[in-house]
Amino acid sequence: xxxxxxxxxxxxxxxxxxxxxxxxxxxxxxxxxxxxxxxxxxxxxxxxxxxxxxxxxxxxxxxxxxxxxxxxxxxxxxxxxxxxxxxxxxxxxxxxxxxxxxxxxxxxxxxxxxxxxxxxxxxxxxxxxxxxxxxxxxxxxxxxxxxxxxxxxxxxxxxxxxxxxxxxxxxxxxxxxxxxxxxxxxxxxxxxxxxxxxxxxxxxxxxxxxxxxxxxxxxxxxxxxxxxxxxxxxxxxxxxxxxxxxxxxxxxxxxxxxxxxxxxxxxxxxxxxxxxxxxxxxxxxxxxxxxxxxxxxxxxxxxxxxxxxxxxxxxxxxxxxxxxxxxxxxxxxxxxxxxxxxxxxxxxxxxxxxxxxxxxxxxxxxxxxxxxxxxxxxxxxxxxxxxxxxxxxxxxxxxxxxxxxxxxxxxxxxxxxxxxxxxxxxxxxxxxxxxxxxxxxxxxxxxxxxxxxxxxxxxxxxxxxxxxxxxxxxxxxxxxxxxxxxxxxxxxxxxxxxxxxxxxxxxxxxxxxxxxxxxxxxxxxxxxxxxxxxxxxxxxxxxxxxxxxxxxxxxxxxxxxxxxxxxxxxxxxxxxxxxxxxxxxxxxxxxxxxxxxxxxxxxxxxxxxxxxxxxxxxxxxxxxxxxxxxxxxxxxxxxxxxxxxxxxxxxxxxxxxxx
Amino acid sequence: xxxxxxxxxxxxxxxxxxxxxxxxxxxxxxxxxxxxxxxxxxxxxxxxxxxxxxxxxxxxxxxxxxxxxxxxxxxxxxxxxxxxxxxxxxxxxxxxxxxxxxxxxxxxxxxxxxxxxxxxxxxxxxxxxxxxxxxxxxxx
Numbered sequence: 001x002x003x004x005x006x007x008x009x010x011x012x013x014x015x016x017x018x019x020x021x022x023x024x025x026x027x028x029x030x031x032x033x034x035x036x037x038x039x040x041x042x043x044x045x046x047x048x049x050x051x052x053x054x055x056x057x058x059x060x061x062x063x064x065x066x067x068x069x070x071x072x073x074x075x076x077x078x079x080x081x082x083x084x085x086x087x088x089x090x091x092x093x094x095x096x097x098x099x100x101x102x103x104x105x106x107x108x109x110x111x112x113x114x115x116x117x118x119x120x121x122x123x124x125x126x127x128x129x130x131x132x133x134x135x136x137x138x139x140x141x142x143x144x145x146x147x148x149x150x151x152x153x154x155x156x157x158x159x160x161x162x163x164x165x166x167x168x169x170x171x172x173x174x175x176x177x178x179x180x181x182x183x184x185x186x187x188x189x190x191x192x193x194x195x196x197x198x199x200x201x202x203x204x205x206x207x208x209x210x211x212x213x214x215x216x217x218x219x220x221x222x223x224x225x226x227x228x229x230x231x232x233x234x235x236x237x238x239x240x241x242x243x244x245x246x247x248x249x250x251x252x253x254x255x256x257x258x259x260x261x262x263x264x265x266x267x268x269x270x271x272x273x274x275x276x277x278x279x280x281x282x283x284x285x286x287x288x289x290x291x292x293x294x295x296x297x298x299x300x301x302x303x304x305x306x307x308x309x310x311x312x313x314x315x316x317x318x319x320x321x322x323x324x325x326x327x328x329x330x331x332x333x334x335x336x337x338x339x340x341x342x343x344x345x346x347x348x349x350x351x352x353x354x355x356x357x358x359x360x361x362x363x364x365x366x367x368x369x370x371x372x373x374x375x376x377x378x379x380x381x382x383x384x385x386x387x388x389x390x391x392x393x394x395x396x397x398x399x400x401x402x403x404x405x406x407x408x409x410x411x412x413x414x415x416x417x418x419x420x421x422x423x424x425x426x427x428x429x430x431x432x433x434x435x436x437x438x439x440x441x442x443x444x445x446x447x448x449x450x451x452x453x454x455x456x457x458x459x460x461x462x463x464x465x466x467x468x469x470x471x472x473x474x475x476x477x478x479x480x481x482x483x484x485x486x487x488x489x490x491x492x493x494x495x496x497x498x499x500x501x502x503x504x505x506x507x508x509x510x511x512x513x514x515x516x517x518x519x520x521x522x523x524x525x526x527x528x529x530x531x532x533x534x535x536x537x538x539x540x541x542x543x544x545x546x547x548x549x550x551x552x553x554x555x556x557x558x559x560x561x562x563x564x565x566x567x568x569x570x571x572x573x574x575x576x577x578x579x580x581x582x583x584x585x586x587x588x589x590x591x592x593x594x595x596x597x598x599x600x601x602x603x604x605x606x607x608x609x610x611x612x613x614x615x616x617x618x619x620x621x622x623x624x625x626x627x628x629x630x631x632x633x634x635x636x637x638x639x640x641x642x643x644x645x646x647x648x649x650x651x652x653x654x655x656x657x658x659x
Numbered sequence: 660x661x662x663x664x665x666x667x668x669x670x671x672x673x674x675x676x677x678x679x680x681x682x683x684x685x686x687x688x689x690x691x692x693x694x695x696x697x698x699x700x701x702x703x704x705x706x707x708x709x710x711x712x713x714x715x716x717x718x719x720x721x722x723x724x725x726x727x728x729x730x731x732x733x734x735x736x737x738x739x740x741x742x743x744x745x746x747x748x749x750x751x752x753x754x755x756x757x758x759x760x761x762x763x764x765x766x767x768x769x770x771x772x773x774x775x776x777x778x779x780x781x782x783x784x785x786x787x788x789x790x791x792x793x794x795x796x797x798x799x
Binding site: 629630632633634635636637640641644 | 678681682685690751752754755756757758759761762765
């Protein structure tokens with residue numbers, strides 16, 4: 001009952017159960033306002049189970065799987081595929097290794113606090129039970145992604161989170177912008193998902209249709225890479241494509257800022273802390289594949305670095321607090337991609353650890369940032385434009401401290417959690433720059449990452465100063481208040497954001513010690529271990545960068561307000577490029593949406609022509625019908641007369657014509 | 660012996676009268692009676708040929724015809740009763756609901772004379788119960 005294998009099953013099963021209960025609550029009017037209870041309890045229990053699994057993994061490094069495979073008869077049949085006489089059975093199998101354990105901890109822990117926050121935030125909102133049911137379903141799907149032991153089950157969870165994201169972004173579906181954002185999120189991520197499933201099938205095909213299990217495909221990876229070099233690289237690229245879509249990286253990042261139309265706790269949970277990092281998790285999970293193809297790895301790193309820079313540049317000038325955070329999410333996930341992209345056998349341990357560590361700390365500080373912005377929004381009567389308010393530190397003290405904790409971590413100010421994980425990423429990039437085929441490129445990416453760090457510190461504190469410092473300004477109708485159900489999650493996650501980094505890694509090496517035991521990393525690194533040391537010049541350098549960014553923000557927005565406007569006037573091109581998000585949405589509109597509209601128009605025209613042709617044919621019987629319809633006049637005697645005349649005519653014909 | 664042609668003539672006359680009645684009358688009951696008349700014309704034919712051929716086939720047929728006609732009478736009269744309750748008239752031209760939707764209704768230029776309001780039927784007291792009496796008036 002409570003052995004680790006069962007706990008692994010409970011982690012996704014409990015939120016699923018909670019979702020069902022919440023949905024049932026939604027059907028009964030009296031129970032509707034209690035819909036959060038089952039979800040809250042199930043999320044909490046799921047978190048406890050995740051802690052249990054992680055504790056077990058800390059003691060026993062070998063992965064825990066469900067069902068426990070003592071014999072093949074124990075496996076759970078999910079569905080089977082008939083393909084040219086071979087019958088391929090896909091199994092329902094879960095497995096938790098250290099990588100999964102870390103992710104589970106993050107997802108369920110943050111998920112629980114965000115559900116608690118939602119109770120206050122969504123209080124009295126329309127569709128209360130729908131919200132909680134979907135959030136719970138999301139948690140279940142996310143845990144399924146993490147725990148799945150084969151590609152197809154992972155893909156099922158992957159689509160599940162996509163669906164929940166769609167439902168929650170479009171939660172206020174009566175608002176057009178929300179409905180559009182939901183559609184955009186769904187379609188853009190679907191573009192990546194097509195790549196992912198193709199990549200999975202390609203791997204399956206190369207592994208001689210032997211099944212989708214991770215173990216089998218990863219075990220065959222070196223042989224496959226040798227046998228089908230091009231095809232293997234293509235499969236890896238397709239998987240990257242899926243990750244890019246889900247994690248909002250460069251060509252496909254446009255959906256994430258729009259996804260902020262959803263309720264703020266959703267932005268915190270799905271579009272900052274967990275779902276968008278699924279791509280990074282997928283890449284980390286597939287490190288064994290990616291270390292075989294350095295070219296693809298370089299692509300991943302370049303996508304990551306470019307996205308980080310691009311999103312940070314856009315975030316510099318946004319006025320919407322949530323959008324600043326959304327772009328910072330895109331940018332931070334760019335960092336994670338950069339780190340994952342640095343993995344090669346000698347570096348796999350440190351690079352993947354860096355990415356997952358950043359993922360972990362980012363989940364905390366970005367969740368707390370979003371939740372505090374949600375608290376601001378709640379207090380400011382749903383206004384989130386930073387031009388409308390300011391100086392809120394007096395009226396929203398707890399939110400202010402929580403935001404500050406998140407901001408310090410995001411900006412990479414020394415000693416706070418984001419600093420350590422970002423530092424690790426920079427270090428792995430720098431290491432990748434030494435030697436290897438693409439050393440020089442990685443050095444350039446390192447410089448890009450440093451510049452991005454500077455911009456990150458600047459825009460984070462720009463948002464912070466504009467929201468919480470200066471004179472007190474509030475939009476009309478605002479009544480600042482912080483209910484306890486919202487402040488407790490803020491405090492907990494805020495403390496997490498401040499401390500999780502320094503406790504887990506730089507001096508204790510708990511995190512890297514734990515995660516490098518993961519079979520994925522052990523196999524990928526092929527015997528190389530991470531040399532654990534603190535690179536002091538790098539630490540000092542990145543601290544300096546973060547502090548300079550902070551200082552600029554302080555000077556521009558607090559010491560001499562108005563400097564920013566002057567600068568914007570001096571460099572209008574840059575300013576408008578950033579303000580209008582580099583016109584990427586407009587370019588996509590021109591390149592993809594307009595041609596599609598054109599094709600749709602042409603199709604409509606063709607359809608009209610074909611339809612008219614069919615209608616023309618249809619008019620002939622209709623015309624005949626109009627001619628003879630009057631004889632159906634409903635008069636009994638008319639019918640009788642017609643019958644008699646008919647008989648008479650027939651008899652006459654018989655008499656006259658018959659010989 | 661009367662030749663078979665005489666019987667046939669009688670049958671034909673009955674049938675024709677029924678046909679004319681069916682086509683020319685609008686009262687549902689009269690139309691029904693005309694239809695019965697046609698049936699009887701046919702029945703006469705059957706019987707005549709039965710006798711002419713010297714076997715019983717035609718007579719058996721006639722028995723069936725009469726039986727069917729009896730059933731038909733039961734059903735038809737029940738239907739007429741329902742129709743009458745709906746429209747308070749036996750005029751067949753009032754029932755045109757089965758025409759095509761866009762064909763205009765055939766309007767009667769010479770409608771039947773309106774049915775005189777129903778005479779109230781005498782009400783009898785339920786059997787075995789003493790009728791109410793205005794005793795005051797009776798005994799004063």
